Amino acid sequence: LVTIRAFFCFFIFYVSFTTMMFTDGWSTKTSYMPDSKLLQASIPIRGLRTQFPYTSVTWNILGLSMGLSSHIGYLALQNQEVSPWLLRCGLLCWEMAAPNTLLVSAVVRYAIWPACIKRGDSSNCQSWRALTWHNANAFMSICEVSLLGGLPVLFSHISLSVILGTSYIIFSWCHMHSWTPDGRPNFLYFFLDTTRGWKTTYSLYSLLATLMGFFSVFAGAGALLKHGGNGQISLHIGFALFILSVVCRFRD
Numbered sequence: 001l002v003t004i005r006a007f008f009c010f011f012i013f014y015v016s017f018t019t020m021m022f023t024d025g026w027s028t029k030t031s032y033m034p035d036s037k038l039l040q041a042s043i044p045i046r047g048l049r050t051q052f053p054y055t056s057v058t059w060n061i062l063g064l065s066m067g068l069s070s071h072i073g074y075l076a077l078q079n080q081e082v083s084p085w086l087l088r089c090g091l092l093c094w095e096m097a098a099p100n101t102l103l104v105s106a107v108v109r110y111a112i113w114p115a116c117i118k119r120g121d122s123s124n125c126q127s128w129r130a131l132t133w134h135n136a137n138a139f140m141s142i143c144e145v146s147l148l149g150g151l152p153v154l155f156s157h158i159s160l161s162v163i164l165g166t167s168y169i170i171f172s173w174c175h176m177h178s179w180t181p182d183g184r185p186n187f188l189y190f191f192l193d194t195t196r197g198w199k200t201t202y203s204l205y206s207l208l209a210t211l212m213g214f215f216s217v218f219a220g221a222g223a224l225l226k227h228g229g230n231g232q233i234s235l236h237i238g239f240a241l242f243i244l245s246v247v248c249r250f251r252d
């Protein structure tokens with residue numbers, strides 16, 4: 001488990017670092033709804049900005065979670081004392097990242113990718129970077145809960161994921177004039193468009209409900225697989241394949 005989690009951590013930060021430092025990035029074409037008052041734009045994403053999308057944020061938090069869990073496991077194997085704060089940080093990072101990885105994958109599959117197809121260009125969704133970020137994140141989270149150590153997600157901590165998502169919404173609204181050189185307001189995600197009135201509120205509440213649903217999936221998975229599976233690997237694999245089949249997407 002220590003080795004697998006360490007590999008996941010290395011892979012996550014390797015992808016983030018190489019994308020930030022050794023690629024030309026990409027340009028995101030906005031896909032605002034017809035009733036939006038914003039003009040469509042092409043947003044350049046390069047350098048440090050490659051870490052600004054919500055996908056990148058949750059991806060890196062997942063990497064931190066895997067790294068902390070690996071380190072905690074290593075200390076335990078060496079019979080060394082593990083700081084309670086290290087345990088808390090590892091758990092909190094996991095609880096913030098895990099539900100959001102499924103949210104990211106689901107939003108891409110059911111909202112962003114169809115919007116790009118409707119616009120006539122889904123090439124960004126099919127790049128190696130996008131496919132890795134939007135599918136490998138869910139794969140690693142589901143592997144952890146169903147096939148590896150089964151890190152717990154406590155329903156009493158559901159506010160953590162909500163706080164993370166809310167913080168990103170505030171960041172997006174504060175940053176909306178900085179995406180393009182002309183300073184016009186823009187958003188990476190059409191459902192954050194503040195010009196659509198109550199429809200934006202409805203979209204955000206829908207995302208909140210979906211996020212809480214995925215948090216419940218992780219919170220209930222531990223009990224389901226532990227008591228229902230009782231060592232039956234087929235149930236664990238079936239659970240993983242079912243969840244991944246629901247949220248992952250690889251082509252138009």
